[in-house]
Amino acid sequence: EERAVADRLRRQGYLADTGHLTAAMLDNAQRKASASIARRDRRGYEAARSVSDLRRLHLLLDLLRCQGMEVAKAFLDRQAAKSGDDRKKAGRLLDRPAVRQLRDSLDVTAELHPKPHAVERLLEARHREKTDTKTLVFTEYRDTVDRLVERLSLSEHLSPIPFVGQSKTGERRGMTQKEQVAQIDAFRRGEANVLIATSVGEEGLDIPAADLVVFYEPVASAVRAIQRRGRTGRHADGEVVMLVAEGTRDAHMLRASASRERRMMEHLRRLGRTRRLHEFGVEADPLAAFEVNTEDTTIAASRFVEEERARLRPTAVEPEPEPQAPAVEKSTPRPGTVRPEERRHPEQASLFGWEKPAQEPKPGQRPEAKRRDAPLVLDGRANTRAIDAMGAMEIILDRREASSTLAAGLRARGIKPVFRHLVTGDVRIGPRLLLERKTAKDLHASVRDGRLLSQVRRLAAAAPRAGLLLETGSGLEGATHPNAVHGALAWMAFDLGVSVICVKNAEESAAFLALAARRELAWLDALENAQPTKPEDDVHRALMAAQHALEEEDRLGGMNERWTSASRRRRTALLEAIDGVGPITAAALAESFESIAALANASAEDLASESGIGAARAAEVHRALHG
Structure with a gap:
């Protein structure tokens, strides 16, 4: 069911074409569907419904693979109890044949997932050996909290209590702050020795230290994993146990958390090796450790710098007055007077007399247009084959x-x-x-x-x-x-x-x-x-000539003649066995036709014309062969 819905969304372009499915990919597909709806694309509405159904199917499969059958059954029961618009969405999930069959199986099948049994065995053994042990179990889902509390309450050595957040989900309400404080006090006083909490127990609350911390599933966040582990080992040695279902989302979460934690620790180590700017001391005289060797003596670097500054400091110099050039009176030509350099040359006949005459083009042949052996293709429809799904053109x-x-x-x-x-x-x-x-x-x-x-x-x-x-x-x-x-x-x-x-x-x-x-x-x-056809290669021509010579030699050789005669005798003997066909007629037919199959496929007219036995005799032979 999940694969069919995902493949349909991939074909429509809303879901990435990968072999796996994540919550981030579903969120991206939902955004694309919303964008299609905003563009008034009708496909967006169908895609939004498909993404919603796929999200519920994906969650159901994760619960079955990572949490247990009882948690998956509780999820389906809550979907069936919904009303209003939520009921319509949940109905599409519950009406699927595979989901209906799953609900029927969950009603009559006991828990088969190994995680609940592993938690029960682990806590039973630890609390039997040491009665004052305190255990903290972390899980992501409230349904898992409820199922574990029910299962562990059956043990005489365990007294579990739940610890969840304050938010309300549907008909299920969370814990108030007063109820949360009461649960923590009961765990601190020893009235309960197992506290089963969701992510609300990771930080922000004064939860007492525990001897054993159990991760019901890994978390991808390195910070959350460290906070969970920090609930044990505060005053004495503690132990952390993490449950991982192989081949499921748990394995990916474990690798992601370990990788992020390694990067975070490496970053912290680099920060520890890095000195801050204020840690570098500033000396009063940074040049005190240096000296300058001159031609005569050696002096301190700071003294040398001061002397050079004094020597190179510019001195104020009064500028000398610039000599003024004698004034020259400019002569203004009178109107109508032309200077000699402005006069026209006597050989210039006009204003355009000095221009070069335009050269007439020499007569000659026009350049030939480039030949095009193939027509120009503009739209890909002419002289081409269509591109099919197998990819003639990828x-x-x-x-x-x-x-x-x-x-x-x-x-x-x-x-x-x-x-x-x-x-x-x-x-x-x-x-x-x-x-x-x-x-x-x-x-x-x-x-x-x-x-x-x-x-x-x-x-x-x-x-x-x-x-x-x-x-x-x-x-x-x-x-x-x-x-x-x-x-x-x-x-x-x-x-x-x-x-x-x-x-x-x-x-x-x-x-x-x-x-x-x-x-x-x-x-x-x-x-x-x-492309011009390439001439035949000399070696290829020689091989073809040799093959032709061998075939001709076989055809004209004595062995070939003996094989042909033997085949003709066998055909004649077979034809003589037919009623109404004598030796002469059989020999004529065997000589004219190379095989019995060719003779049987021939018509009466072909038999007469090829063998020369006459039309009446050919008709009799044809009736004898075909009945």
Whole structure:
């Protein structure tokens, strides 16, 4: 059930195309469905319902795998008790055939999960050996708290009490602060020796130290794990036990928590080795430990600096007055007077007399236009075969595009995308085309942080034909100044020769990529057809000639003649066994037809014309063969 719903969401482009499922992926799918609804896309409503159903199925499976059958049964019972709008959502889960069958099985089957039994055996043994032992059990779910309290209360050595938060979930209310304090006091006084708590018991409350802390399941947060472990070993040695169901979410949580805790401890160690700025002392005279050797003597560095400052200090000098040049009277020409340098040369006939005469073009043949052996393909529909889902032309998408709706758009157009790790670019089509896909928001962010320059340079160097597929949405407006964005696009197009293709959204991107793929395939076909046929290789011709000579020798040899005669005699003997066929007729038929099968498939007219036995005799033979 879970796999079927998840596959449907993956085909629609709402869920990442991966082999696993996490809560973060479900949240991302829910956001995409909400965005589709905001765009008035009807598919968004169906996707939102599917995500809601998938979330409940995923939680149910996690409870079965990591918590136990009784906890899963309690979850289903609470779903059945809901009313109103929640009842409609829960009804879709409960009406599934697999879930109905599971509920029937849980009603008649005892607990099979090993965790509840392991907790019961562990606490029973510890409290039997040491009666004053205090145990703290942490779990994520209130249903698990209730089931453990019921199970452990049956033991004479254990007196468990619950400890949950104050929030109310549906019809179930939490504990008030007064009730929480009462439970802690009972655990401190020894009235209860087992405190089963949710995450509310990790911090913020004065819970007494315990001798044993049990993790019913691992937690991914390193801080939470440390806080839980810190509830034991305060005044004496304590013990921590963590329960992990192999091959489930528990194993992933354990690895994540251990990795994060290692990184946190390494960071703390680095901080411990790092000295703060105030820890570095500042000496009164930093040059006291240095000396300067001059030609005559050796002096302290601080004294040398003072002497050099005094020597190089500039002195005030009064500027000398600049000599004034004698005034020169400028002669102003009278109106109508022309100076000699302004006079026209006697050989100049006009204002344009000094220009070079235009050279007339020499008569000659016009250059021939470039021949094109193959027609130009504009839309990919001419002289090309369609791209099917098996990928006659592959469209390779980077793995980061697995969570986008682009893959779903390509599948809707009959193209199955192939996800691979692309070092440069997001989409590759054939050996020539490489595209970087960006939204308007991504473009503004790339311009601001300077990533765009290096990205486009790598893109232009990685493929013969590079391009930027820009999804503008409602426009290119953003937080960056328009001049910066337009300048970046102009630099890409004119300086680097990178094509800039603007589309509206992912759907138009899919349509453009499908068309580009068909056009590229047509180009490859035209290029292949335009290649001149290569002459046969000399060695290949020699081998073919030798093979032909051997076949001819076998055909004309004596052994071949003996095989042919023997086959003819066998055919004649078989034909003579047929009623109405004599030796002469059988010999004529065996000579004319190479096999009995060829003779049986021939018509009466063919028998007469090929063997010359006559039409009447041929009709009799045909009736004898076919009845």
